[in-house]
Amino acid sequence: MxxxxxxxxxxxxxxxxxxxxxxxxxxxxxxxxxxxxxxxxxxxxxxxxxxxxxxxxxxxxxxxxxxxxxxxxxxxxxxxxxxxxxxxxxxxxxxxxxxxxxxxxxxxxxxxxxxxxxxxxxxxxGELTLHAASEVMAFYGRLSPAEIAKNFRPIRVRAAARIAAAARTPNPHHDVVRDVLVEQHNRGYLNYFAMDDIVLRHRRYDGSMSDSLNRAALMTGQASVILPYDPQRDRVLIVEQFRAPVFMIGDPAPWMWEAVAGMIDPGETPEQAALRELREEAHLEARALESAGKAYSSSGSSAEFVHLFVALAEIVEEISAGGLLSEGEDIRSRILSFDTLMALIDREEIKDLPLLSLAHWLARHRERLRG
Structure with missing residues (x-):
């Protein structure tokens, strides 16, 4: 004792x-x-x-x-x-x-x-620490304290995302307490991202409960995704970087043209994260942010929730050394006219879904922003 x-x-x-x-x-x-x-x-x-x-x-x-x-x-x-x-x-x-x-x-x-x-x-x-500690202690006996320590930031990012998710508007037609029965939940993997698997039953539309379903999910956090737009010059800025998952699936072109993006840190608003990522990845200062929606990026496989923005900014310079070396980032930017961006999309040369979403939002609001 x-x-x-x-x-x-x-x-x-x-x-x-x-x-x-x-x-x-x-x-x-x-x-x-x-x-x-x-x-x-x-x-x-x-x-x-x-x-x-x-x-x-x-x-x-x-x-x-x-x-x-x-x-x-x-x-x-x-x-x-x-x-x-x-x-x-x-x-x-x-x-x-x-x-x-x-x-x-x-x-x-x-x-x-x-x-x-x-x-x-x-x-x-307090609430965030409880979520983070629950994830940490789930790996007691499986990972060392040193392995846990190197992932503290993403653990806290996921904890903040859980709090944000719980605060979203409930569905008036479903009660998760009554309509979802969890039979088993396992935290299977921990790294920069985490992987959880679950066995559950949920209420079907005919009122019955489903059979047991075994599902897994990539547990991430919240992210801000930003397309910089210069209304005066009618141009945008996109960034390119190597994406390991695209390489891992066998795609021969894993260097992706994307919108600026980054995870939202605990205590940070989506807008603050957007402005920070613009500075880090594109060396840009925005004079205003336009909200372009918020949604789960791939609800069948990932818990990631993205906040989409179009950032109004003066776009005059491309860079070839964006991002943070401490996070393994190697990013370059490219300035395009709006019409060139839409032509790339029409030729299916853009493979980043958030960038596609932001470009289509901009197409609908471009005249207002230019006015």
Whole structure:
């Protein structure tokens, strides 16, 4: 049995129970303080860190009597964040000294920010963290903490996408609680994208339940897709890059002409992501964004949800070194007249579906935008 002190996100009871895999378990918890320490935000991250701070006191909870299995699960979850357990001396509410262990960040990994606040974190990041932790812990015993850590960003992107999906308008003719029965759900694969498979039954239009269906889905996130358009010059800008899936299926032309696109980060709006991707991939600043629709890109196989935009901008220069090297991107751009773009589409030389959708939207709104 081991006693641990929690000062950060694991003070959030739903998260602690998820990591321990024992919802509603009776835990021996008591308020405690670690003297001469303080809890700080981590810059650009949705979790805190604890550091020595003479004269300060870090508040938290002491959880007593954790089992070997519970400690292993906690080590797995925290290990991906570059945290290590250390023995320390704490004070409980009665001013009694107790010995316990605490997760400390490895030196030099994170940069501290302001003093951290649990309530503010729970409001802004609690739900997203629960979704992300559910995906992380599904791979306990299958992947190492290091393998999990390298995929934190896409895990959080998918978590934010799940929250956004749940907030969309329900279908008044179907109740997913009543009309979909999940028999088995497995998180089968984790990388930049993830793959889940499921066995389910759903209500048919005649009122009966279907037979069991075994299906798989590519789990991604939300993306912004943008076609830059210069109304004064009546021209667009498209980008080209190598696409591994197109190569993997055997297509001899895996360098694709596309619209500018990128995943929406947690805490980012689709519009903010669109403006960021325009700068990164095309070196463009938009003076306005026109919403051109939002939809699932391939609902039979993928969970990706795209937000389509036409960006009004001054288009005068092509580039040959767009994108971020840190993300393995190698992107060049091409300026086309609107008529040339539509001619390429008519000759079926454009294979990117979002670009096709945006071009047809622009065809219907082009006179208004030029006016």
């Amino acid at each position: 081991t006693d641990l002190f929690f000062y950060g996100t694991l003070r959030y009871r739903p998260l602690l129970e998820l990591v321990l895999s024992e919802p509603g378990v009776s835990l021996d918890m008591v308020s405690a303080d670690l003297p001469d320490h303080q809890v700080y935000e981590v810059q650009d991250q949705p979790f805190p860190m604890i550091l020595p701070a003479p004269g300060q006191s870090a508040s938290g909870v002491l959880v007593r009597g954790l089992t070997v299995r519970q400690i292993e699960r906690l080590n797995y979850y925290e290990g991906g964040f570059d945290y290590d357990l250390r023995p320390m001396t704490f004070y409980v509410s009665s001013a009694q000294e107790v010995e316990a262990q605490v997760f400390f960040p490895k030196e030099g990994v994170w940069t501290p920010g302001d003093v951290w606040n649990l309530d503010a974190w729970a409001r802004d990041w």
